[in-house]
Amino acid sequence: SQTIHQWPATLVQPVGSPLSLECTVExxxxxxxxxxxxxxxRGLQLLFYSVGIGQISSxxxxxxxxxxxxxxQFILSSKKLLLSDxxxxxxxxxxxxxxxxxxxxxTRLTVV
Amino acid sequence: xxxxxxxxxxxxIQEGENATMxxxxxxxxxNLQWYRQNSGRGxxxxxxxRSNEREKHSGRLRVxxxxxxxxSSLLITASRAADTASYFCATGPGExxxxxxxxxxTRLTINx
Numbered sequence: 568s569q570t571i572h573q574w575p576a577t578l579v580q581p582v583g584s585p586l587s588l589e590c591t592v593e594x595x596x597x598x599x600x601x602x603x604x605x606x607x608x609r610g611l612q613l614l615f616y617s618v619g620i621g622q623i624s625s626x627x628x629x630x631x632x633x634x635x636x637x638x639x640q641f642i643l644s645s646k647k648l649l650l651s652d653x654x655x656x657x658x659x660x661x662x663x664x665x666x667x668x669x670x671x672x673x674t675r676l677t678v679v
Numbered sequence: 680x681x682x683x684x685x686x687x688x689x690x691x692i693q694e695g696e697n698a699t700m701x702x703x704x705x706x707x708x709x710n711l712q713w714y715r716q717n718s719g720r721g722x723x724x725x726x727x728x729r730s731n732e733r734e735k736h737s738g739r740l741r742v743x744x745x746x747x748x749x750x751s752s753l754l755i756t757a758s759r760a761a762d763t764a765s766y767f768c769a770t771g772p773g774e775x776x777x778x779x780x781x782x783x784x785t786r787l788t789i790n791x
Contacts, residue, residue, distance in 0.1 A: 573721075601779065610767065610783035611722075626778070657721055661779065664771050665709050665729075668779050670721035 569594035573658045573671025580678055586631075586645040588674050590658030593639065598660040600641040601668065602633055605655040617641060653678045684782050685768055691788040698755040700785040702768030703748075710771040711744055711751045715764045716784070722767065725753075730773075758789045 573590045580586060592598050599618055603611040613626045615633035623633050630649050634642045641658060655675050661668040686701045702711070710729045714722040728735045728744045728751065735742045741754040755762055767784040 603781070608786075611781040613778055613780060616778045624778070655719075659722075659779075664779070666771075667712055667724040667727050668722075668769070669724065672721045673719075675719070 571660055571669055571671045577675045580648050583647045586648050588643040590641045591639055592660045601659040602643050603657045648678045650678050685785045689786040694760055694789050694791050696758055698758050698787055700753045700766050702751045704770050707773035708770045709773055712769045713753050714767045717764050760789050760791050763789045
């Protein structure tokens with residue numbers, strides 16, 4: 568069966584510090600991978616998605632970047648965090664655009 | 680940009696009653712999906728309905744899709760306190776795109 572791992576669960580980082588959130592998927596190959604951000608009490612904003620290794624599509628201009636160094640690994644990064652980067656970050660995978668998405672448990676990021 | 684828009688934003692009912700949530704979208708879709716999120720957790724996939732389907736059932740869940748009106752509804756019958764959560768619709772895109780886009784969600788509270 569397929570599983571998705573996302574870590575860490577919570578993170579408190581000072582403004583200006585770097586960020587690296589990692590997401591890995593097991594039990595499938597060539598998944599579509601997604602990074603979403605959720606503000607408190609709001610919907611999910613799609614940040615990045617990837618249909619293959621090295622293929623990253625960015626949805627919104629921002630202080631973040633994403634990389635997919637391996638087929639089942641998706642990394643969300645920032646060189647210098649801003650206060651506005653605080654939020655709940657969710658990684659997800661799907662088989663393709665016609666299939667359901669499965670989510671990790673999320674990372675609560677607080678930038679102080 | 681948001682594709683799905685849920686209505687209402689919040690819904691509070693008594694245990695045992697039925698809960699209906701609606702979702703509207705703007706562009707062509709391959710499928711529409713409903714997800715559930717308990718507070719502070721990742722999203723859980725509930726049901727997927729394809730663009731050529733009109734109704735789908737899963738346990739106490741009933742989903743309808745009207746592509747002419749670009750709308751969907753989620754009905755939860757005989758609600759339970761454990762159904763308290765936020766519910767999101769998401770649209771799987773038509774040709775040429777891979778991203779799964781979510782609405783703002785409906786916060787459902789079931790009162791015992």
